[in-house]
Amino acid sequence: MEEPGELKKSRTQLKKEAIALQKIGEKLVQLSDEQIRRMDLTTRLIEAISDIRPMTSRGARRRQMQYIGSLMRDVDVAPIEQALLEIEQGEYQRARDFHRLEAWRDRLVDGDDEAMMEILDALPKADRQRLGQLVRSARKEKQNNKHPKSARNLFRYLRDLAE
Structure with a gap:
């Protein structure tokens, strides 16, 4: 239940947050297995990422990305974003x-x-x-x-x- 004085998030805000998590998930899917192993991800999230790789159907990939986004709601995203940033900077260098x-x-x-x-x-x-x-x-x-x-x-x- 809500705390007194805490504002309830609008549906639009919740959707924006879900889309942001899904975009982070899309970046994770593009990483190699070695890069994913170095990150501190849950087993279910790693399995979901490896499951999406062989998928060719657009609908199946979209549903799997939504699933990855939903799994990421239960994870602290800050360390993942930091690791992705470090990987991108390393590639740029x-x-x-x-x-x-x-x-x-x-x-x-x-x-x-x-x-x-x-x-x-x-x-x-x-x-x-x-x-x-x-x-x-x-x-x-x-x-x-x-x-x-x-x-x-x-x-x-x-x-x-x-x-």
């Missing part, structure tokens, strides 16, 4: 690092020697001779209009150094 490495590789292949100094400063484990060798072979392939095998090798080398 990985994509940003990937693009930075691609830009360095492209600048090196295009003849920007300043990029070499940036890399050597940012990645102290870099071997100057190995890096120079990969850059020379990538430039040679580009001049001869060959497949960029050396450019891929250069990118892999930079990626391995960054990890």
Whole structure:
């Protein structure tokens, strides 16, 4: 029963909250099994998430998402939202690092020697001779209009150094 002085939520407010929980559930469904295992979720919620994956029928998926939303009403959502935010930020950071490495590789292949100094400063484990060798072979392939095998090798080398 209600406490004195506590306002009763309107049906619209309850529906909005249910939809918000369902949207969080949709994000959870998109995560890998490993990411879900790391979260503190109930067994029933984990089972409901794994049950929706093989479903192809729109109606069945919609009903299952509503079920996931109803299960989430009994769970503290704040830690789940925090974990989802951390996952999204980690993916954003990985994509940003990937693009930075691609830009360095492209600048090196295009003849920007300043990029070499940036890399050597940012990645102290870099071997100057190995890096120079990969850059020379990538430039040679580009001049001869060959497949960029050396450019891929250069990118892999930079990626391995960054990890």
